[in-house]
Amino acid sequence: MRRVIVWGTGFVGKAVLRSLLGHPEYEIVGVLVNDPDKDGRDLGELLGTAPTGLHASRDIEGTLALEADAVAYFGPNAMHAETNMANITAALRAGKNVVDTSMGVFQNPDRAPAELRAPIERACQEGQSTFLSGGIDPGFANDLFPLTLLGLCGQVDSIRTTEFIDGGSYPDQASLQMMGLQSDMNAKPLLDTPGMMTGIWGGPLYMIASALNVEINETREVYRRWGATEATDFPLGRVEPGQCAAHRIELQGLVDGVPRIFIDHLHRLFPEAAPDWPRPQLHVVHANRIEIFGQPNIVQETVLSDTETGDGNAGGCLATGMRVFNAIPAVCDAAPGFLSTLELPLIAGRGGMRPSTGSLSQASG
Secondary structure, eight states, rough: OOEEEOOOHHHHHHHHHHHHHOOOSSSEEEEOOOOOOTTTTBHHHHHHSSSSSSEEEEHHHHTTTTSEEEEEEEEOOGGGGHHHHHHHHHHHHTTTTEOOSOGGGGSSGGGSSSHHHHHHHHOOOOOOOEEEEEESSSGGGTTTTHHHHHHHSSEEEEEEEEEEEEEESSSSSHHHHHHHTTTTTTSGGGEEEEEEHHHHHHHHHHHHHHHTTTTEEEEEEEEEEEEOOOOOOETTEEEOTEEEEEEEEEEOOOOOOOHHHHHEEEESTTSSTTTSSOSSSSSSSSSEEEEEEESEEEEEEOOOOOTTOOOOOHHHHHHHHHHTTTTHHHHHHHHHHEOOOGGGOOOOOOOOOOOOOOOOOOOOH
């Protein structure tokens, strides 16, 4: 059994902790929080479950001194990079292996900026610990899914990963707004800044190229927006006429001057937005699709949803967290340093089949 400290009880952290109650492979030995209102409260109270006897704490030094194999870090998004860096390196220096979902820039260590990568590498050496970041949007859909399917191919002419999400119910509205949703169509959004898209999503793009043993000569960034023509309410807000109600973020990797690897995102604040843009086939608005053209052609579409509510964002966030949590044994067994999906073995979710959570009848029906 692996002993784990969970750092962060936001949307992802809470979803993972609820899923882990009673898990036979992991013991949660500590829970770190930032909010003073959560300090000292029983984990069950934070999760809306029965008392657990485990209490949340803001004492970083004391919690990291606990006997534990790993820290599962579910910190804030990349807008809080300084905080994330301080927390992650503190855990690594304390000798704790760390799995992370906060900073997509760490998904591919080879593409991480030197000023961010170097402190983590130093912390790994100091603590003789190992670090893995799984990305957040969700990262596994841009590396694990395509890399697995590429193993079925004899020839690959092009590959595209596409994320479709319901931006209107996405819990981190600030991130979507920072990227451009709800921005004035006359204003220049952040993602129109040259190099911005490559900096955020270049990691998995170059990881796919590395797996295929090809070189990306350059990247091409294509950002499109669709403006609302009338005021429309969505679950977490309201978009006014002339504001961006949908955007498409397409990063292209050029091989020998030809676009052949694509990381694509389509976010809509309400399902009717951008009616002429591509849509998922298995859901109204949520899905992750992989398209490989070659020998053979492959199309895989995956829909993640919450067991109780059916919400795709909740299902995706839980899967994002469990992807790195289930990697903890492999991370603990690896040599100290900075890992990526390319270095991981098959991870099958050992211990995941436990007494039914209520979805058994759905699976058997």
